[in-house]
Amino acid sequence: MSTSGHTGPRARTPTLRDVARIAGVSVPTASKALNGRADVHPDTRRRVQDAAEQISFTPNTLAQAILAGQTGTVGLLTNDLDGRFSLPILMGAEDAFGAGKMSVLLCDAREDAIREQYHLRALLSRRVDGLIVVGSRTDPRTSLGRELPVPVVYAYAPSADDADCSIIVDNVSAGRLAVEHLLGLGRARVAHITGDVGYSAARDRATGAEAALAAAGLELVGPVRYGSWSEAWGRAATHAALDQNPDLDALVCGSDQIARGALDTLRDRGVRVPEDVAVIGFDNWDVLTSAARPPLTSVDMNFELLGRVAAQRLVDAIGGNPAHGVEAVPVRVMVRGSTVAGA
Amino acid sequence: MSTSGHTGPRARTPTLRDVARIAGVSVPTASKALNGRADVHPDTRRRVQDAAEQISFTPNTLAQAILAGQTGTVGLLTNDLDGRFSLPILMGAEDAFGAGKMSVLLCDAREDAIREQYHLRALLSRRVDGLIVVGSRTDPRTSLGRELPVPVVYAYAPSADDADCSIIVDNVSAGRLAVEHLLGLGRARVAHITGDVGYSAARDRATGAEAALAAAGLELVGPVRYGSWSEAWGRAATHAALDQNPDLDALVCGSDQIARGALDTLRDRGVRVPEDVAVIGFDNWDVLTSAARPPLTSVDMNFELLGRVAAQRLVDAIGGNPAHGVEAVPVRVMVRGSTVAGA
DNA sequence: TAGCGTCCCGAAAAGGGTTTCGTGGAGTTT
DNA sequence: AAACTCCACGAAACCCTTTTCGGGACGCTA
Known part of the structure; x- marks a missing residue:
């Protein structure tokens, strides 16, 4: 009977307490050492770093998020994942966020208002820092409301409420x-x-x-x-x-x-x-x-650019500089042989 | 210069403590009341529920996750979001997870091993309960390793390690x-x-x-x-x-x-x-x-089915019943006019 | 009226991490 | 030797929620 670690009970993921114990310091000191804070002796810092390395410690982002009041996650609420519009927008946004330290929670509401509300609640309870709502048509959609606890950017389909921030194609x-x-x-x-x-x-x-x-x-x-x-x-x-x-x-x-x-x-x-x-x-x-x-x-x-701009506006809004109204992303002509021979 | 509430400092999201204060009970009692636990007087429960409703209280999933040791999130690590394979797989998985109470964190590594490692660390530090890795080709890919703290399911591109769980098209x-x-x-x-x-x-x-x-x-x-x-x-x-x-x-x-x-x-x-x-x-x-x-x-x-199966296998593995080896999902012929006249 | 059982509620601990603040020790000055 | 300064570390509080456990109030029985 194999009792290898692979099939056995999965090992508890190491915590900062484990690091502190191995390094022979207190938990706060370990925290300060790993986060590059001052007031830690170089030798101590090295011991802590070695201990963290040794057990592959990764800080629990959830615990950090509770303290900070910021999760570093954003919700991407799409309505037509299947369609060819949502995907490049999503890619642009993922790209823009990923370059920072934001992670993206993806939901597909499939044009269903009930499902959208359900996902909205789920995202809010996960304390996303912001929300991008991607529509499937360029026609305006109803706003999620002004009372949401986080900023929202509408992409592709603008919000019907001009106080909201919408990014659209022109x-x-x-x-x-x-x-x-x-x-x-x-x-x-x-x-x-x-x-x-x-x-x-x-x-x-x-x-x-x-x-x-x-x-x-x-x-x-x-x-x-x-x-x-x-x-x-x-x-x-x-x-x-x-x-x-x-x-x-x-x-x-x-x-x-x-x-x-x-x-x-x-x-x-x-x-x-x-x-x-x-x-x-x-x-x-x-x-x-x-x-x-x-x-x-x-x-x-320029769907991908649209996604990136939406992500940027959301980051700005999270940072305290919300934009309002509708912003159009520029488009461009890709010339090929159907208009210019041999192009 | 507008100083409306809309642009002002965003109100702190309400916590269970706020609910308890309004209802005039302690925090634990409020928790029990909202979670349908016994040992709460019906009148008290109603007061708490009213208070929660009044301030649109949503429990902080992060805090719950720390206690439970489970976040209810899974990582979806794709390599070719742009391609036509990833998207339906992603849809199937999102669908299967969304039906439960799982949320999906999406990352696109774009075939870059460095980026993949980066995203992997980010997902692990967010304490995802599991991981689906979507390849862009059917050729086997290198395993993420056996030492990961969470179960992994490989979709479309199987893992080169047979001990891993892979779902592929046949x-x-x-x-x-x-x-x-x-x-x-x-x-x-x-x-x-x-x-x-x-x-x-x-x-x-x-x-x-x-x-x-x-x-x-x-x-x-x-x-x-x-x-x-x-x-x-x-x-x-x-x-x-x-x-x-x-x-x-x-x-x-x-x-x-x-x-x-x-x-x-x-x-x-x-x-x-x-x-x-x-x-x-x-x-x-x-x-x-x-x-x-x-x-x-x-x-x-049947990419969408593939996504759903992968999600199901991951849920099983999280539940303690990991599958190993390669599983192929069935395919089917969609008959149209190019083989049967008038079909 | 003393004792017992129920029913509700709240205090305390837990979970993982960060921050503030206090303190002990070593080294320096007079 | 006494007084002072500074460095490095840890105790405690905090974030938000859940769970365990203890106890107060009340009604019932003997």
């Missing part, structure tokens, strides 16, 4: 930049195919696109074609757009998926990209853009 | 199931295009596919075509396969991306799918499969 700018990129390439007959009109992301991008055209004294070719965020819609709408306006020379597609569908239809109809029609998408989702034929130019919404 | 079965699906449809001339030969996932799937053919007295048409996990390779390899074996009637593609490339090439060459050639992919990545023309049949690797 969809109007994104639409504008997309069109400006096309205009800069000499295109002038631009059509727009996009997703569900119920999404403010779709409406905002259309607004930006039309504004950029208006600034150049132009208009969209044909109506804004709202539909769904799918390749199938991209294919169907592109057929319709070409049928109605055979002379269009650029397509702004509301998402990379729609753009992929558009590319397929253009290819099927023998329309050359980018020579005859330039195509641009949104989101810069690598798996879709780089594999397309030709590779797809896309507006990168 | 790539051999996946390859076998893919071929069996095709054989069941009456196909007999099956070619295999897959990704980087350096990935055990690619080799294992090929092994399973060849085994299933051998069991039916058949062989692969042409060699296993290893390449990269990209649409471009799928397109190129499909051309090569068709040139060498124009009579093939089924393509097993090592990933959905490769399969998308294959579909494009088949379409370009006027080969009908699934009538002339059936195509099957792996991973069942929705954005790729459902948007394909026709929709792509794919082997679902």
Whole structure:
């Protein structure tokens, strides 16, 4: 019968008291020695450090947190972990926090208000120092309230309460930049195919696109074609757009998926990209853009930066400098072969 | 200059002592009242509950954890948050833990051993009750060691140490199931295009596919075509396969991306799918499969289940029943139009 | 009315760590 | 030798909660 440590009762994790006993000092002295405080004799400090090393002592962060009133943890309350927006935001935030000494508690509420409340209570009882709430759509969401004991930053989906701090992507700018990129390439007959009109992301991008055209004294070719965020819609709408306006020379597609569908239809109809029609998408989702034929130019919404900015604002708020209102993160055009040949 | 309460110094979070004071009882009595312990007069209990409600008291989980020696948190140490494998595993685990009262601390080591050690120390100092380590490849990884003070479950990438507990996807079965699906449809001339030969996932799937053919007295048409996990390779390899074996009637593609490339090439060459050639992919990545023309049949690797199983094994281990060795979760074929017309 | 049992409640300890403050000893000065 | 200073260490208090245990008040019985 094996009685190896591996299967036997797990050894109690060593405490500062163990370190102090081995080093032959009191617990407070051991604490001071390990934390680099003054008033400890160099020889004593070394003995304590050796003892700590010997038993692989790690200070119990929980005990420290109780004293300090700060846990060094933040809650990341997402609503659509599955979606492609939450993940890069989460990565950016994890990155920004991890660089400091913050740890991230992750919860997925899955768009369920009940579950969100449940997780909120759990996070608060764990005494997180702050909270980032990540939405799954750009449409405003209800605030968690002003009475929370910790600061909150809303990411992607802004809070409906302007007193809250929200970090969002700038969809109007994104639409504008997309069109400006096309205009800069000499295109002038631009059509727009996009997703569900119920999404403010779709409406905002259309607004930006039309504004950029208006600034150049132009208009969209044909109506804004709202539909769904799918390749199938991209294919169907592109057929319709070409049928109605055979002379269009650029397509702004509301998402990379729609753009992929558009590319397929253009290819099927023998329309050359980018020579005859330039195509641009949104989101810069690598798996879709780089594999397309030709590779797809896309507006990168900078989700990871958004996550980092949200984390930074939260750290600021925890430090006593809360921000209020909505802040938009800049976007950028990733140029590939669907707008510039050979790019 | 606003001096509203919102921007002022944040109120100290209420403690059990506050509740006790308001209710006019001692702290222990308040504790017993709120925790449903006996030996509390009903009237007293109600007074305490009212007081707690009144100041939105939430017990400090940290203090409870120090007493109990259990924090109710687990560490999720991923290496490729960006990849499409980690996320569903993470979701499954979050789901399984969240249903209990476990909270998840998320860290991303990004394939960096230094960063992994750093995060490991941070998690241990937070006294997590257990750890799930998610790899980014199916190839075995070095163990974190047997001397850790908490149980560890490895997910996706198994530990090289068989004494550890690892949960993996069954790539051999996946390859076998893919071929069996095709054989069941009456196909007999099956070619295999897959990704980087350096990935055990690619080799294992090929092994399973060849085994299933051998069991039916058949062989692969042409060699296993290893390449990269990209649409471009799928397109190129499909051309090569068709040139060498124009009579093939089924393509097993090592990933959905490769399969998308294959579909494009088949379409370009006027080969009908699934009538002339059936195509099957792996991973069942929705954005790729459902948007394909026709929709792509794919082997679902059940990542979310993998995450849930890993979470369950970890909970078992924390409860004193550790599992050892490697456990594979079952996979399943999601049938769509690329193998069965109209499906 | 003395004694006994119940029912509630609170004092004390525990858990791991940090901080404040007091004290003992050694070394220095007059 | 007495007085003083300074260094290094430890006792005690603290953070928040839970658990154990002791005891006061009360009602009931003999």
